[in-house]
Amino acid sequence: MAKTAPASLGLTDALPRHVGIIMDGNGRWAKARSLPRPMGHRAGMERLRGLIQLSSDIGIGALSLYAFSTENWKRPQSEIEALFGLFIEYFNRELDALHEGGVCIRVLGDMEAFPANIGRAISAAQSKTANNEGLKLNIALNYGSRAEVLRAANALIARGQPAAMEDLMAALYTGGLPDLDLVIRTGGEQRLSNFLLLQAAYAELMFVPEYFPDFSDARFVECLRAFGARNRRFGDVE
Numbered sequence: 001m002a003k004t005a006p007a008s009l010g011l012t013d014a015l016p017r018h019v020g021i022i023m024d025g026n027g028r029w030a031k032a033r034s035l036p037r038p039m040g041h042r043a044g045m046e047r048l049r050g051l052i053q054l055s056s057d058i059g060i061g062a063l064s065l066y067a068f069s070t071e072n073w074k075r076p077q078s079e080i081e082a083l084f085g086l087f088i089e090y091f092n093r094e095l096d097a098l099h100e101g102g103v104c105i106r107v108l109g110d111m112e113a114f115p116a117n118i119g120r121a122i123s124a125a126q127s128k129t130a131n132n133e134g135l136k137l138n139i140a141l142n143y144g145s146r147a148e149v150l151r152a153a154n155a156l157i158a159r160g161q162p163a164a165m166e167d168l169m170a171a172l173y174t175g176g177l178p179d180l181d182l183v184i185r186t187g188g189e190q191r192l193s194n195f196l197l198l199q200a201a202y203a204e205l206m207f208v209p210e211y212f213p214d215f216s217d218a219r220f221v222e223c224l225r226a227f228g229a230r231n232r233r234f235g236d237v238e
Ligand code: FPP
Pocket: 023, 024, 025, 026, 027, 028, 029, 041, 042, 044, 045, 065, 066, 067, 068, 069, 072, 086, 087, 090, 139, 187, 212
């Protein structure tokens, strides 16, 4: 049950069931302030609480956040380590509040490549919140859509019989969740960057110019309003 009636924010019933956010622009946010890039990631992390709370309060079913892609390993080691530090800090700091808010955490991606302390923090977060029935919060870490599809395809091949489309979708990291209805990318670039490509097959796409640390709750609500006004046909006619 939503804690905040969507109508009180000018939203219709046409809320997305699943929203993805490509959190881009942290580095440029920092650069514009003559700060080191990790400070931009920290500022981005500080935005998560509000966006998650809002999603949870109005009754969005699932929120997927792109936090670290399979391509982000190309970044300088110092930035990667700063990001790892933030992931650990985030789980340590926010887990209890997320759990109390009924949020169910799932990490999308291959955890094998991460240091053991991140793996432990993620496992703890996932198992603590596994039975929660509120917002499904998915954090994409070491995630890439093509790698995800390859992993799913190999799992299906190992079963030794032809798979149906449902089997493929169920074998993705997002198995059991609804498809994405809306993908928002902050930071002005207009591409999907290997984020949940199959799940976004019919998603509405929105590209906003703000860097992620400046992506306010109010702007998020504006995107949700704009989503409600879009005409979705799923290949059908009007
Ligand atoms: C892209 O901006 C952002 C990232 C690669 C990292 C996103 C991470 C966070 C928001 C912080 C913490 C997240 C969690 C889940 C605790 P960019 O660095 O590519 O920005 P740029 O395009 O301006 O360089």
